[in-house]
Amino acid sequence: MNDVLVVDDLEKSYGSVRALRGVSLTVAAGEVVGLLGHNGAGKTTLVSIVAGLRRPDSGRVVVAGVDAVREPVRAARHLGLAPQDLGVYPSATVAENLRFFGGLAGLRRVVLSQRVAEVSEALQLGPLLDRRARELSGGQKRRLHTAAALLHEPPLLLLDEPTVGADVQTRTSLLEVVKGLAGRGAAVCYSTHYLPEVEALGATVAILENGTLIARGTQAELAARHAQSAVELVFDGPAPPIPGGAVVGDGSVLRVLAERPAEAAVQLLAALDGHETRLTSVDIVRDGLEAVYMALTGRHYEQEQGRVD
Amino acid sequence: MSTNSVRVVALWRHNLLLWRRDIPSLALLVVMPLLMIAFLQPLYRSTLQAQGFADASGAEQAVPGMTVMFALFGAGIAAFRFFDEHSWGTWERLRAGGVSPVALMAGKLGPPLLVLLGQVALLLAVGVALFGLQIHGTVVGLVAVGWALVVCMLAYAVALTSICRSASQLSAATNVGSIGIAGLGGAVVPPDALPGWAAAIAPATPAYWAMEGFQATTLEAGGLTAVLPAVGMLLAFTVAFTVIAAARFRLTDTKSMS
Numbered sequence: 001m002n003d004v005l006v007v008d009d010l011e012k013s014y015g016s017v018r019a020l021r022g023v024s025l026t027v028a029a030g031e032v033v034g035l036l037g038h039n040g041a042g043k044t045t046l047v048s049i050v051a052g053l054r055r056p057d058s059g060r061v062v063v064a065g066v067d068a069v070r071e072p073v074r075a076a077r078h079l080g081l082a083p084q085d086l087g088v089y090p091s092a093t094v095a096e097n098l099r100f101f102g103g104l105a106g107l108r109r110v111v112l113s114q115r116v117a118e119v120s121e122a123l124q125l126g127p128l129l130d131r132r133a134r135e136l137s138g139g140q141k142r143r144l145h146t147a148a149a150l151l152h153e154p155p156l157l158l159l160d161e162p163t164v165g166a167d168v169q170t171r172t173s174l175l176e177v178v179k180g181l182a183g184r185g186a187a188v189c190y191s192t193h194y195l196p197e198v199e200a201l202g203a204t205v206a207i208l209e210n211g212t213l214i215a216r217g218t219q220a221e222l223a224a225r226h227a228q229s230a231v232e233l234v235f236d237g238p239a240p241p242i243p244g245g246a247v248v249g250d251g252s253v254l255r256v257l258a259e260r261p262a263e264a265a266v267q268l269l270a271a272l273d274g275h276e277t278r279l280t281s282v283d284i285v286r287d288g289l290e291a292v293y294m295a296l297t298g299r300h301y302e303q304e305q306g307r308v309d
Numbered sequence: 310m311s312t313n314s315v316r317v318v319a320l321w322r323h324n325l326l327l328w329r330r331d332i333p334s335l336a337l338l339v340v341m342p343l344l345m346i347a348f349l350q351p352l353y354r355s356t357l358q359a360q361g362f363a364d365a366s367g368a369e370q371a372v373p374g375m376t377v378m379f380a381l382f383g384a385g386i387a388a389f390r391f392f393d394e395h396s397w398g399t400w401e402r403l404r405a406g407g408v409s410p411v412a413l414m415a416g417k418l419g420p421p422l423l424v425l426l427g428q429v430a431l432l433l434a435v436g437v438a439l440f441g442l443q444i445h446g447t448v449v450g451l452v453a454v455g456w457a458l459v460v461c462m463l464a465y466a467v468a469l470t471s472i473c474r475s476a477s478q479l480s481a482a483t484n485v486g487s488i489g490i491a492g493l494g495g496a497v498v499p500p501d502a503l504p505g506w507a508a509a510i511a512p513a514t515p516a517y518w519a520m521e522g523f524q525a526t527t528l529e530a531g532g533l534t535a536v537l538p539a540v541g542m543l544l545a546f547t548v549a550f551t552v553i554a555a556a557r558f559r560l561t562d563t564k565s566m567s
Contacts, residue, residue, distance in 0.1 A: 051405040054561070077312075077407035087398035091330040092323070103319025104406040106312040148402070 002029045004078075004156045004187035005050065010059035012045055012211075019045040020056070021211040027187040029155065032178060034198030035191040036293065036301065037208035043191045044084060046208070047160045050189070051081045064155045077106070079156040080149035084164065084191075088144050090134035094125055097133055097144055098151060105152035112151075119147045122177050124169070139167035146174060150181065157181060157188045163197060175200055195289045195301050205289065209297055219289060227291035229261045231268060232283040240275040242268065248298060261285070316408045320416020324390070328424050334386045338428045342375035346432075346440055349375075353499065360501055362528055366443070370499050372436030373523035376429055377516045378491035380462050383428055385483025387421035387466035392476050395564040410560055418463055425459040446526030450536035454522030457543035461515050464550035471557035475565040495520045518542040 005027040012020040020042045027033050037043050048054040050061055052072030061068040061075075068075035088097050098116045107115055120126050123143040128136065133144060146162050159178070163171045178201060182188050190203060198205060198219070205222055207215040215222055232255050233239065239247045239254035245268075246255050258264035261284040269276065285291050293301040328335070346368070353374075354367030362369070394400040403413060433455065436442035444451060469486070473479040491497055493507055494516020503511060511517040522539030525531035 053401055053405055073407055073409050076405050079405075081402065081405040083398065083401050083405075085398045085401075087400075087402040089323075089327065089397060089399060091327060096323070096326060100319055100323040101402070101406070103322070104316055104403070104408065106315050106407070108315055 003027065004029050004064055005189070006060070006062040007046070007050065008060040008062075010046070010049060010061065011057045012042075012049060012054065013057055019211050020049075020059075023059070023208070023211070023213045025206055025213060025216065027156070027189060029185045029187055030182050032182045032188040032190055032201045032203040034201065034203040034205050035189055035208065036195070036198070036205060036289075038297075038299065038301075040210075041208040042211040043208055044160055045211075047081070047083075047158050047189065047191060050156075051079060051158055052076045078154055079158055080105075080152065080154035081158045082146045082149040082160065082162050084160040086141055086145045088133045088141060088148070091132060093130050093132050094120070094136070094144055095129040098125075098129075098147060101148035102151040105154075107152055115151045115153070119150050122150075122173070122180070123147045124173050137167075138165050139170040142166045143170050143173065146177075150177065153181075153184075153186070155186060157186050159188065160191045161193060162190070163192065163194060171197070193301070195293070199289060205292075207293065207296060214296055215292070219292075222292045223288065226295040227288065228257045228295060229259060229291060230255050230257045230285040230294070231261045231265045232256075232285060233268060233272075233279060234281045234283065235275065236278045236280050240272070242271060313409065313412055316406070317412050317416045317419075320403075320408070320413070321419045324417060324420040325423070327390070327393075328420055331386075335424075338379055338383050338386065338424070339431060342379040342432055343435060345375045345378075346371040346436065350440055356499055356502060357528070360499070364443075365528065366441040368436050368440040368442035369524060369527045372432060372440060372442045373520055373527065374491070374496040376432045376436075376523070377458065377494065377496040377519045378487060379432070380425060380429060380458055380519075381465075381487035381490055381516070382483065383421070383425045384462040384466040385469065385479070385487060387418075387425070387463065388469040388473070388479055388483070389476070390417065390421065391470045392479060392564050392566065396476075396566045404560055413560070414467075418467070421466065422459065422463055425462055426455070429455045429459055442527060444527055446529060446531040446535060447533055448526070450531060450533050451523065451526040453533070453540050454519060454526070454536050454543070457522070457540045457547075458515070458519045461519075461543045461547045461550065464547045464554065465515070467554040467558060468550040471554045471559075471562075473564075474562075475567060477567060490514045490516045493517070512542075515543055515546040518546070 003026045007023060007025040010020050010023040023046060035043050049056050052068055052075060063075040064078035066075040099112060102112045102115055120129060125143055125147060128140060162174055175197060178188055192198060204218050206213060232253055235252045238251050242254060244256055248255050256264055256268060265282055290301055350367035350371045353370040354365060357365035357367060357370055469479060469482055473482055493511050494514040495503055495511055496516045500511060500520060518539045522536045525535040
């Protein structure tokens with residue numbers, strides 16, 4: 001396989017906090033990898049190091065054959081980065097923003113104009129080209145922000161939570177664009193808090209937990225290895241002890257692993273023995289990525305926003 | 310054209326656009342000093358005439374004085390351009406854009422160089438056309454002092470950026486620094502009318518040397534050699550500010566907008 005990104009034994013600490021602990025990862029041309037992990041897991045640190053924004057304490061990063069630690073500027077020319085926080089020029093129009101970022105990526109004249117037209121059409125920015133960025137909605141700004149990373153068709157695309165705060169239209173068009181880019185051979189690192197997006201992209205998965213890469217593979221591989229369906233009963237207060245169940249979270253959730261979770265839910269409800277009055281919800285966890293994540297970390301992959309890890 | 314040049318040109322074009330869109334700052338740099346010149350000229354006329362410059366119009370102090378003071382404000386605004394990038398979230402994008410640090414700084418500093426040159430040239434030209442500023446000495450000398458002042462202010466801008474961690478620090482440094490340096494340097498009150506303590510430390514400011522250089526060709530009929538000490542000292546200040554900037558400026562620094 002043609003690996004566009006090679007990360008080898010990457011270490012990074014902030015003071016006494018170890019943000020990355022020997023992370024190794026490869027991403028091949030045409031592959032989309034969903035980078036998963038809770039806030040503080042190290043996703044943004046990893047993306048920042050690959051993009052040359054931070055230096056690792058040790059380890060190796062190679063982008064399209066260029067050592068990104070030794071030659072960050074040259075390596076950066078082979079990647080497109082859409083950071084987690086929006087980065088657009090509010091007083092410039094959409095077209096001016098795109099033309100600038102395209103120019104910064106080394107595009108000129110006809111090629112630049114063509115790419116601005118193509119990318120703005122793909123992300124439905126065409127009608128907004130003459131509008132100043134400060135006048136855009138949050139979703140429109142997010143599309144512009146992401147579009148700026150795509151203009152030069154980089155071999156490696158780093159999208160750090162690209163759909164945070166985005167509307168449905170933005171999310172849909174972005175996923176289509178990412179699929180298209182991967183189809184044309186780009187390697188994509190897609191950090192997200194939304195598992196359905198990773199599933200929709202058909203992405204392979206890399207899960208970070210406390211700076212360690214705890215799982216890597218296709219969704220099917222990880223599901224076969226780790227996932228089990230489960231029923232979760234959430235109570236108002238401490239969960240009652242029920243044979244075969246495990247109390248998790250803050251103590252109010254009773255989780256029971258089950259091959260047929262719907263049938264198990266019925267049986268569990270019948271066995272509550274007076275505790276049903278404190279029952280606030282019944283959740284069925286299918287054997288998808290959510291179940292994989294829960295099996296590996298003991299936590300739901302909940303959507304969290306507003307923190308940078 | 311090399312890809313590095315394409316990137317620098319893109320930065321220049323874009324940053325010039327951002328300056329053009331910032332009308333309030335441009336007004337501060339040009340309209341404010343012209344108003345101040347109009348208000349202060351009569352006062353300076355009588356002061357200069359009392360000092361023995363019988364045919365002085367007052368523009369000889371007002372125009373260079375306000376040019377120097379508002380060039381200092383211009384340096385502050387140039388420093389704010391770096392803070393803007395942090396506030397807009399674009400600084401990291403620039404750094405990850407495959408641009409070398411030298412090209413990035415060249416791209417960021419080119420436009421303010423043009424803006425400050427334009428500001429100084431415009432104020433001097435309007436001073437001649439509207440306020441009766443007379444150039445008794447060499448025009449080349451005047452231009453040399455203007456260039457040296459602008460280059461010095463650009464280095465001052467980067468030094469300010471490197472030292473200040475927050476926008477409020479920069480705002481305070483710009484306002485206090487501009488008025489303080491201009492005042493001490495004789496840009497607000499003619500150097501000969503400065504209080505003794507201020508006159509003693511005036512040469513330690515770039516404003517003093519800029520005023521010396523400008524007035525050597527306006528109040529007096531100085532030739533090129535007459536402005537050389539002023540140009541030399543302004544370039545020395547440029548080196549000092551550059552040393553501070555080189556020691557303190559880090560592309561990886563974050564800047565707070567509060």
